[in-house]
Amino acid sequence: MLRSTARRAPLVATCAWILTANTQCAPRVAAPDATPDAGSFVDAHDAFVDDAESNDVVTDVVPERPTYTEHVRPLLARACVQCHVEGELAPMALDRYDRVAPIAATIARATRARTMPPFPVDNSGACNTFRSVVTLTDNEIALLERWHQQGAPEGDPSIAPPQPATPERLRGTVHEIASPVAYTPDRSRPDDYRCFVVDAPIASGPYFVTGFDVLPDQRRQVHHVIVYHPQNDAEATRARALDDAADGPGYTCFGAAGVTASAVAAWAPGGGATHYPSGTGVQLQGGRPLVLQLHYNTMAGVAADRTRVQLEVRTDGVTPGRYIPMVDLALSLPPRTTTATAGATLRLADRTNIRTPLRVLGVFPHMHTLGRTLRLEVVRNDGSRQCIVDVPRWDFHWQRLYFHERPVRLDPTETLDIRCTYDTSSRDTQTVWGEGTADEMCVAGVFVSL
Ligand code: HEC
Structure with missing residues (x-):
């Protein structure tokens, strides 16, 4: 029998995201440990030229008579087929005319509503653009709508299909981690969140994770994967204890790892191999176990899974x-209410020993299921604001790390400001911070480097 996710996590577990930034968790954290050794940073401000993939806009003008072959197929190949293909998690394949044409109306509706493709972050350029995020432009959405209105014509099938892009690969030393044995998801809940404690890839000393990929075992069932690094050895031991106390491999977790930890990798289907940008990596402690969180969609099946x-x-x-x-x-x-809010501000110079300007290279936004929007900004010293990430349609099912195509400069004397909104219409009582299914969070893990 699995443990109930509704059980409130002990107070300390509510500090899952805290390094030095919050006094409530301060006793558990040694501040000097949590602060980077500024001397070891390489000054690479000017050298930062990213190898980002571009999110090409397929059309500048919506064609009068769009066809499948010429317009719709390349658009779906870029934005949809990575998930909508036989054996992947999405319900129907969108890789052939005879499959796509009968559901042209559904495609037009899902793209107009911007529920598909499902990445919830604003990638329009209004608040930065992010690597490996596929979004549709207004023109592309209009194109799909027009194609549907005109009866979904095929066009000339002899036109050669565009070459598919080569997927990114991991390089150098790659370590694989997985639960020790296969886990059978719990069919009594539509979503089963399971945390597995796994041995560190490196036995001792500090090391860096510079990229990650996920090899889902039961592809239809695995909805997202997050790898956490416990804050210290005591937290790692607590994770082991949670694992030992639960039946079967791993333990039930929902909003985070169940112990104080920060995310190292966050993957959703279609994500592919991901590299930390431009020679950066996140530093971990050798020998300290990692926590692997898997989100299983049990409606899609409950076959035993050992995702690597x-x-x-x-x-x-x-x-x-x-x-x-x-x-x-x-x-x-x-x-x-549909207008509940949360938020916080942080001036790095007040709460950390960071004294030199940083580059914001990425962000991991996180809320639970009541979350609707999340926005993170820098308040400059002249009072102006610059957006770091904007999430207009939060979706708990599509969590991942977003790396900026262009870094955002952050001075420690400036203030970070996070705002989250929620729809609590379904709740009869106050909702507070916590890791459980009934709790909420307003979090952004901001990935920075000198
Ligand atoms: C990252 C993976 C992914 C990508 C990319 C993606 N989909 Fe989906 N899609 C899904 C999943 C998974 C579902 C099943 C419902 C769910 O989990 O949200 C789905 C459901 C759908 C549905 C049925 C539900 C609905 O909203 O009507 C349609 C239609 C659809 N997708 C169209 C598209 C189109 C068109 C694109 C590209 C423009 C696309 N999807 C891109 C994963 C994806």
Whole structure:
């Protein structure tokens, strides 16, 4: 029998995202440990030229008479087929005319509603653009709509299909981690969140994770995967204890790892291999076990699963990066409203020993199921604001790490400001911060480097 996710996590577990930033968790954290060794950073501000893939806009003008072969097929190949193909997690394949044409109306509706493709972050350029995020432009959505309205014509099938892009690969030393034995998801719940404690890929000393990939076992069932690094050895021991106390491999977890930890890798289907940008990596402690969180969609099946995660690991030649946790631990949301809010501000110079300017290279936004929007900004010293990430349609099912195509500069004297909104219409009581299914969070793990 599995443990109930509704059980409230002990207080300490509510600090999952905290390094030095929050006093409530301070006793558990040694501040000097949590602060990067500034001297070891490489000054690479000007050298930062990213190898980002572009999110090409397929059309500048919506064609009068769009056809499948000429317009729709390349668009679906870029934005949909990575998930909508035989054997992948999405319900129907979108890789052939005879499969796509009968559901042209559904495709037009899902793209107009912007529920598909499902990445919830704004990638329009209004608040940065992110690597490996596929979004449709207004013109592309209009194209799919027009194609549907005109009866979904095929066009000339002899036109050669475009070459598919070569998928990114991990490089160098790759370590694989997985639960010790296969886990059978719990069919009594539609979503089963399971945490597995796995041995560190490196036995001792500091090391860096510079990239990651996920090899899902039961592809239809695995909805997202997050790898956590416990904050210290005591937290790692607590994770082991949670694992030992639960029946079967792993333990039930929902909003985080169940212990104080920060995310190292976050993957959703279609994500592919991911590299930390431009020679950076996140520093971990050798010998300290990692926590692997798997989200199983049990409606898609409950076959025994042993999903593997690959970590690209290096011990030197890496520009160190770290996550700054932006969190609102005081979060308290009134019930029965569509306009509940949470938020927090952080001036790095006040709460950390960071004294030199940083580059924001990525972000891991996180809320639970009541979350609707999340926005993180820098408030400059002249009062102006610059957006770091904007999530207009939060979806708990599509969590991942987003790396910026262009870094955002952050001075420690400036203030980070996170705002989250929630719909609590379904709740009768106040919702507070926590890891359980009934709790909420307002979090952004901000990945920075010198
Ligand atoms: C990252 C994976 C992924 C990508 C990319 C993706 N889908 Fe989906 N899609 C899914 C999954 C999974 C479902 C099943 C429902 C769910 O989990 O949200 C789905 C469901 C759908 C549905 C049926 C549900 C609905 O909303 O009507 C349609 C239609 C659809 N997708 C169209 C598309 C189109 C068109 C694209 C590209 C423009 C696309 N999808 C891109 C994963 C994806």
